[in-house]
Amino acid sequence: MHSGKVSTPLSTTSPRRTAHCSPNATGCKRSWDQWHKAHPGPVRDLVAYRAFLEDIGYIVPASAAVQATTQNVDTEIAEQAGPQLVVPLSNQRYALNAANARWGSLYGHGTDGAERTAQFNPVREARVIARARTFLDEAAPLANCSHVDATAYRVEDGKHVVTLKNGSSALKSPDQFIGFPGRCWLTVRGAAQASCGLHFEIQIDATDSIGKTDAAHVKDLLMEAAVSTIIDCEDSVAAVDAADKVQLYRNWTGLMKGDLAEEVTKNGKTFTRRLNADREYTAPDDSTVKLHGRSLLFIRNVGHLMRNPAVVDRDGHEIPEGILDAVMTSLSALHDLQNKLNSRTGSIYIVKPKMHGPAEVAFSDELFGRVEDLLSLPRYTIKMDHGREAAHERQPAGVHCDGIGVGGVHQHGLPRPHRRRDAQRDGSRPDDAQGRHEIIGVDHGPMSAIKCSRG
Numbered sequence: 001m002h003s004g005k006v007s008t009p010l011s012t013t014s015p016r017r018t019a020h021c022s023p024n025a026t027g028c029k030r031s032w033d034q035w036h037k038a039h040p041g042p043v044r045d046l047v048a049y050r051a052f053l054e055d056i057g058y059i060v061p062a063s064a065a066v067q068a069t070t071q072n073v074d075t076e077i078a079e080q081a082g083p084q085l086v087v088p089l090s091n092q093r094y095a096l097n098a099a100n101a102r103w104g105s106l107y108g109h110g111t112d113g114a115e116r117t118a119q120f121n122p123v124r125e126a127r128v129i130a131r132a133r134t135f136l137d138e139a140a141p142l143a144n145c146s147h148v149d150a151t152a153y154r155v156e157d158g159k160h161v162v163t164l165k166n167g168s169s170a171l172k173s174p175d176q177f178i179g180f181p182g183r184c185w186l187t188v189r190g191a192a193q194a195s196c197g198l199h200f201e202i203q204i205d206a207t208d209s210i211g212k213t214d215a216a217h218v219k220d221l222l223m224e225a226a227v228s229t230i231i232d233c234e235d236s237v238a239a240v241d242a243a244d245k246v247q248l249y250r251n252w253t254g255l256m257k258g259d260l261a262e263e264v265t266k267n268g269k270t271f272t273r274r275l276n277a278d279r280e281y282t283a284p285d286d287s288t289v290k291l292h293g294r295s296l297l298f299i300r301n302v303g304h305l306m307r308n309p310a311v312v313d314r315d316g317h318e319i320p321e322g323i324l325d326a327v328m329t330s331l332s333a334l335h336d337l338q339n340k341l342n343s344r345t346g347s348i349y350i351v352k353p354k355m356h357g358p359a360e361v362a363f364s365d366e367l368f369g370r371v372e373d374l375l376s377l378p379r380y381t382i383k384m385d386h387g388r389e390a391a392h393e394r395q396p397a398g399v400h401c402d403g404i405g406v407g408g409v410h411q412h413g414l415p416r417p418h419r420r421r422d423a424q425r426d427g428s429r430p431d432d433a434q435g436r437h438e439i440i441g442v443d444h445g446p447m448s449a450i451k452c453s454r455g
Contacts, residue, residue, distance in 0.1 A: 028356075031056045060357060071380065072345040076296040081196040082227035085295065088236040089248045092262040093273060095255060098229040100276045102295045106132055106200070106221035107210065122213075129214055132221050139190035139200070140176055142169040150216040153202055155180055158284030160188070163216075179281030179289045187281050187291070198224040199291055229295040230351055231255065233325055234302045242310035245324070253332040255297060258341045275341075297342050298385060299333070300351035301325035304360055323367060326350065330371050330382060337381075351385045361386075 035052055043049045053059040076082075087098040107128050136147035145164050152163035160177035162169050171177060171188075178187040178199065187201050201222040205211040211219030231252065239245050254260030261274045276293040283289045301322055308321040333348040343349070352364050368382040 028056050028058055032058070058356065063358075070383075072347050073383070074296055074343055074345050074347065076227040076292075077349075079197060080224075080227050082198055083225060085226045085229040086232055086236065086300075087229060089231050089233050089251050089299075090237045090239070090244075092251055092254075092260060093264060095231055095251060096260060096262055096273050096275065098226065098231075099255065099294045099297060100273075101226040101229070102224060102276070102293060103222055103279070104225035106135065106223050107219075125210060125213065129210075129218070132218070135221070136202075140188045141172045143172045145169045150218075152216050153204055153218070155284075158286075177284060178291075179283040181279065181281050187279075187289075198227070200224065224291075226295045228298060230298045230300050232300045233329070234300050234353055239308070241308070245308060245310040245328075249328045249332060252299060252329055253335065256332045256335040256342065258335075258339060292344075294342070296349070298349040298351050299329045300353060301329060303352075303354035304363065305354075322352075326367055326371050327374065330368075330375060330377075334375065337377075346381065348382045349385060350382055353386065355386055 050059065070078075085098045085101060087094040089095060130148075133147045133150070140147075142162055145162075145167075147162070149164045149166070150162050151165060154161055154163070159174060160171050162171075176189050178189055180187060181201075187199060190196070190198050190200060201220075202218060203211075203220045203222055204217050205219040206217040208217075208219035211217045233239065233248055233252075237244075237248065239248055251260060255275070258275055261272050264271055264273050278293040279291045281289045281291070302325055304320065304322050306321040307318040308324060309318050310321075311319050311324055313319055329350065330348055333342075336342045337346055337348075340346070350368070355361050355364065364384060368384060369379065371377075372379060372381055
């Protein structure tokens with residue numbers, strides 16, 4: 001069943017998808033099979049193999065004709081580098097756990113920290129605390145001493161002050177101090193080179209089993225961890241019919257509305273798991289500061305070649321599942337564009353996998369444009385990420401990674417923060433990039449990889 005409006009992206013893009021997004025349609029797969037039958041075993045002549053791939057159109061020359069930039073991109077992509085999780089959308093508990101993994105304990109209580117087992121381990125405790133102090137020296141160095149000598153952390157006249165065994169010290173960079181959620185916790189923005197600009201809380205509690213043995217009564221360091229998560233409709237799920245797809249879309253809608261919940265039974269106790277709230281602090285000037293309490297969520301649609309019986313066209317044929325995903329996941333994300341619980345910049349991040357060549361990237365660009373028109377969204381609300389598995393040579397014609405060196409099929413902007421020389425900071429867009437959706441990418445950071453995004 002379909003309405004006239006819903007049929008618009010389907011009727012206009014489905015024929016193009018058949019023509020441009022099928023290896024069989026181009027003869028590419030057939031030629032590939034024939035080559036490997038004639039050359040069994042490992043590829044030994046890489047030069048000849050590359051020439052073959054170029055000859056069949058699998059590898060195409062990179063175009064230098066167009067430069068493009070991004071706008072309305074969240075800081076988790078534009079500025080921070082941190083871990084990215086991938087979880088199946090079919091499992092509500094996994095999705096909630098991943099979304100809530102934005103903050104995690106550096107001490108690792110209950111797993112690999114100072115309290116790894118029910119039996120307290122003072123040796124492990126001492127090692128964990130020592131490593132934490134070393135981390136503080138790297139991420140938030142003091143002006144004239146080491147955190148190893150800290151005996152107290154406090155706020156005086158809006159400044160972060162550390163009492164030492166002999167004297168006291170402020171932070172080397174006082175603007176790293178963000179604020180405090182209470183009398184005993186302090187929140188610091190880590191140095192860019194040491195912790196990629198991630199925030200962490202110094203949690204102080206003299207009554208805690210760890211805090212009471214620490215010279216400064218630090219019970220834990222709570223750090224930003226998984227700054228982004230791919231919620232997966234593709235490889236990690238098995239959605240084969242309408243009921244499966246409805247369940248996926250229902251879970252995604254819950255994440256976008258912020259009301260997804262799951263009853264969990266653990267150690268004989270049952271509780272309800274929900275999305276974490278944002279973290280709120282009092283800044284040095286007594287204003288309120290909020291930090292995102294959840295991982296920034298991307299939604300991975302299926303690739304171009306899949307079909308699903310959930311919806312059929314007027315001739316009774318199964319429609320391309322990628323078109324269905326694009327419409328339905330964007331429709332659910334309208335809730336977030338209103339409440340700003342996920343993207344605070346008003347963007348929808350869609351991961352589009354397994355694209356081979358500029359024709360398929362161009363098709364995705366057209367598809368997302370049609371979806372934006374269908375939902376009355378401003379152009380470039382949908383940002384596209386393909387991952388990092390594709391080669392430079394398969395960039396779309398007209399999209400160029402000028403001077404950035406981001407390896408990927410359609411990534412053209414935001415590399416690692418300290419290499420943002422090509423990003424236009426005023427949000428403007430080169431004239432020759434009009435009509436193309438922005439596609440953003442983030443290089444691997446010092447801590448771990450963000451595989452990021454379409455803009």
